Amino acid sequence: MAPSEVIITPVSGKADRKAFIDLAYRLNASEPCWVPPLRMDAEELITPGKNPFFGHADVQLFLARRAGAVVGRISAHIDHLAIAMDASQGMGPGTGNWGMLEAEDEPVAQALIGRAEDWLRTKGMTRVLAPLSMSIWEEPGQLIKGFDQAPTVMMGHQPERYRHYIEALGYQTAKTLNTYDLDILNEFPPLIQRIIQSGEKNAKIRIRNVDKSKFDAEAALILDILNDAWSDNWGFVPFSDAEIKYAGKKFKPIVREDLIMIAEYEGEPVAFMMTLPDLNEVIKPMGGKLFPFNWAKLLLWLRKPKVHTMRVPLMGVRKRLQSSRMASQLAFMMIEYIRRNAIREYDAKRGEIGWILEDNQGMNAIAEAINSTVNKSYVIYDKPL
Structure with a gap:
């Protein structure tokens, strides 16, 4: 040899x-x-x-x-x-x-x-x-x-x-999957602000925080919207029941009620947006180790996260609304409410939205309308065997 x-x-x-x-x-x-x-x-x-x-x-x-x-x-x-x-x-x-x-x-x-x-x-x-x-x-x-x-x-x-x-x-x-960088300290363009204000005047629209005291029910609701919204997307794979329970347990410590929004129209939940404080900021210096002292640092951070960056890993609008003006209006409203909370409560300065498929025209248009720009791209490759 x-x-x-x-x-x-x-x-x-x-x-x-x-x-x-x-x-x-x-x-x-x-x-x-x-x-x-x-x-x-x-x-x-x-x-x-x-x-x-x-x-x-x-x-x-x-x-x-x-x-x-x-x-x-x-x-x-x-x-x-x-x-x-x-x-x-x-x-x-x-x-x-x-x-x-x-x-x-x-x-x-x-x-x-x-x-x-x-x-x-x-x-x-x-x-x-x-x-x-x-x-x-x-x-x-x-x-x-x-x-x-x-x-x-x-x-x-x-x-x-x-x-x-x-x-x-x-x-x-x-x-190609893209993520978008957003300076959340800057207010959105006037047109987007008018769209948000119009939505706020619409009595049929309600944007609310998730209720962590009803965690399982809220998680099931978000999953129901996600499965409907994403079911025709390229690469979509449904979650198993075990994965739903696992994800709920794993992410519950970093879930914050004021960073996850559910949009209701005429009393029906039709859209959601999930935002997470960037946990990577706190674990990066730990080198992969929680002991002997890093576990205490992590627990302290989880009580009241202060971060530079927020990530929006998931959002979805029910399919029947996806081609309507209502879909983008609800998205802009949820993004704006989360933006305000992220600055006020968590000292955040930027957001990262995605990943978003390169040919998802609706989501790319929303990201560009709020002046976010592509900061990272990932490729999934294909090869016959």
Whole structure:
């Protein structure tokens, strides 16, 4: 065996899982914009029984070694909820995925991607969409713009070289996902302010905070709107019941009632907007570790978060309203109310909206109308197997 040969093996056992996790911290240690996830979260992501994604997906993790040293990693997975979707929505029958790529160099990356592709073929897959780490609802895509900015909560950050490694293997762009940067200290343009004021005069419209004392009911309501609003979108995959419960438990500590709005029209909830304080700001200096002292810092922050940035990861309007003026009016009203609260209560200075599909004309138009600009772009690639 040549010393430079790359050996790929399936992850097996606790030591391999630890090596899989540790590698990301080592390879990204000198990357100033990378945010080390809490190790407990990194472990949870790849552990069956902890991450409900495993309940509807086949997953295989791989490690690359050279001369006995771990030099790369990748996940390969088949999401059975995704392959049950119509092919016109991006996923569909025969579509597998890989993600969580970390590699010391291009030969390692090529070997890992090749092994993930081989595994998908053995499972009957004929096409791959990647990278996804691991669900499309987690960290989708390879960063291609915005390398000089740290990611916000629930967004990824990959070295630019990975893009070249992937494209050299024949992968083509399937979709580009954009995030928008918004200076929330500036008021919106006069036209948008008039639209908001008009909505405030409309007795049929009510914009309200979520009620955290009714957390489960409010979460179910938001999910109902989300499923209706997003069901025809490219890449949409429904949440399982286990994922709904998991997400509720995971994000409840950073949910703030005045940062999540529900819009009602004639008494019916028809739209929502979810905004989260950027948790990455507080965990970035922790290096992935909560102990011995970081847990106390995190608990103190959670009591009253003060952040520079807010992220809007999700919003939705019921399909029957999506082509109407009412849809944009409700969106502008929710954004404005959250903007005011973010400044007043959390000292926020900017917002990040997205991700938004590059061809989602309605959402892109709303983002541009409030003078936000694209600050990051991620690509999901496509390749026949």
